[in-house]
Amino acid sequence: MTGQVCQIFSFKDIKATPDPLYELPGQCLTPSPAPIVIDNGSFQTRAGWATSAAELHTPRLLFRSVAARSRGAARSETQIGNDIPNLEPLRWLLKSQFDRNVVVNFEIQELMFDYVFTHLGVTSEGCVDHSIVVTEAPCNPLHCRQMMSELLFECYRVPHVSYGVDGLYSFYHNNNQRNLQLPQTGIVLSSGYHCSHILPVINGRFDAVNCKRVNVAGSQAATYLQRLLQLKYPGHLAAITLSRMEELLHDHSYSAVDYHGELEKWRCPEFYEREVHRMQLPFSGKVPGGCVSVEERQERRTQQLRRLQEINSRRREEKLQQDQERLDRLMAVQELLEDGLLDQFHKSLVELNMDSAEELQSYINKLQIAVDQSRQKLLNAVSRYCCAGNDLMGNLNPAFNMAEYHQLFVGTERLRCPEILFQPSLIGEDQMGLMETLQYVLARYTPEQQEALVSNVFLTGGNMQYPGMKERVERELLAMRPFQSHFKVTMATQPALDAWFGARDWALEHPAAGEAEGWISRQDYEEKGGEYLSEHCSSNAFVPLKVAKPAPARPAEPSATSQTSAGAPADIAMVTSASAYVSTNATMVTT
């Protein structure tokens, strides 16, 4: 066998370094406070300044959106993001403010904002003097936006807030970079950590009615990979952690252009040997004897056999004993006959239920044979048992390679996990995959609109970074579009970071002032309520429904009040400030 290259890798297990506490840069305060741009992602939070200064053009802070909160005495020592060097020991304490891709836990969101503002160097008293640009989920529930606005306006007292969708900001940024003509039209395929979205943009505005979401993305791929490997290697359960799975997905996985064709390649053993990635685990000193379940079962089987044999031999011994006693009695009776004590002999015959001496004799003969045979059997069984036991012992210790025992062979898993985005049936989800959903969305438009949309298909999001994604999307698009029609697929230049850059570009081109488009001012918040959204080219669509805010001192259920028209908030006497609601809700709750 010629020397084959086998690819052995080890896990990097990168440790996070804590973020420094930056000083507030001078140009972020004068001439006017610079906006802070926060890309609030369920995997990672990216935060930084929106200024034209050269050294501040990238996000200052990039950290995982997790907080490690323990209960009881250690509650005050919460660690956030990069304060945690290794996530695995604290895996059970990790909490995120997200449920899927929507913020639901605003206490933890508050902790995240505290972290961001503290590390960016904000020291102003009583308020954060900078406008904030925050990303939200497409079609974010009104309740969540209300809570977010409340947090920003009332706790941090920011002057202006703007909400946008991360995929759309990324689209905006890349279109600007490619100098495409405004207004932009295209369809954005954005795949993040919890969900993937299809976002059509028509003439610079997000067409929310026709967008769709598939609930399969990075975290589902990571848990799928983890379970696959844990089932394949039950002895290494603890070593197969989510952080390592994420490393495998980032560095060792790829997306197949033709899934079935690629699988056929993997059938071939030489291809497998070349392409399988062997992940070397650190040596742990575990011997497979106790852990490998097949051998465990063999051991159990031998033990059961032994037990059965013991029971059998004991039974045989007892029977032997009984037979022996009976034989002795019969022999004694026979002796009576020989000694000439005929009366006693006949009496005992009657007791034994026998009629004559010949019967007694035949009985004795039979018993004798039986006793001899069982004695023989006992001896044989003992010796055979000893031999059998030795044989089984021999089988339990096959030769094995210690290094190979500590290797995880990642073969077809490299392409199965990214594939769940296109075929959610792999994990049992009955939703349409990404490309099927794209086809569904396109079918809702006229052919001219479809042509326009398909000429600018844009891929963005962290989960789109597998090698081969763009080619895969192109191939499937070719299959679903009419013969010889034209389309163009572009991947974002930096799929994970472009949302932040897009938000920053938007903030620089649309400075916050008074009634500027896209910004929500403090006054807007107080008049129109927390769920108000000022639309812009990268934002959600705003549907003006009033959501009653629960009073802070009383956990009343928010109920729908009335639908207002977008243009006349002043007509409605509903003031959503907390104090007014306490009085109105008091009457509502007590009934």
Place this chain on the structure above:
Amino acid sequence: MASQLPITVKSPPPAASVAAFRPKKRPGSPAASGGQQAAGGSTGSGIKKRKGPLVATPSTQIQATANETTAEVKAVGSADGGPVSSESTAKPPPFKDHTFMHSGIGGAAAGKKNRTWKNLKQILALERTLPWKQNDANYYNIDSPPSLKPAKKYSDISGLPANYTDPQTKLRFASSEEFSYIRLLPTDVVTGYLTLRKATCVVP
């Protein structure tokens, strides 16, 4: 800025005292006695550690006989305001309003109910009750519909296209070696593979 009254068994002294002191430290501990010696320092009152521009006026207040106060001294809030909303930092950041309380969650004052945040399902249930129109987009409207194409079958072990299913375990396999491997698997691994593609049967 209101000054805080530390909670002690003795009659409350009029002014707050500042000490770099860990909360919940027992008055009888060595740190307490060490603090007594510091000029102007006070002992026995657990006040949250604080640095930065918000130090309250340090009035000298020596709690005499701190050893006698066996009462649990609660960590009172900083001199800035009422109950601090975030429990995380010992020193509250300056840029926040400290009297802020989230309205989405009842505080401790609201009673035992509703102390947790609503999760996504509850929020969506509430959203459904609002008067949406037919073609409004909201979070649950934009969920992708179930697939129209039949699902392709792949082997549970190797991921290759699978033509065969084991009737005993219901796992899919692509070759005879996989089949013998399947037949040797313990039941928990078999259930694991089935749960992975949500094929476990509820009825035993």
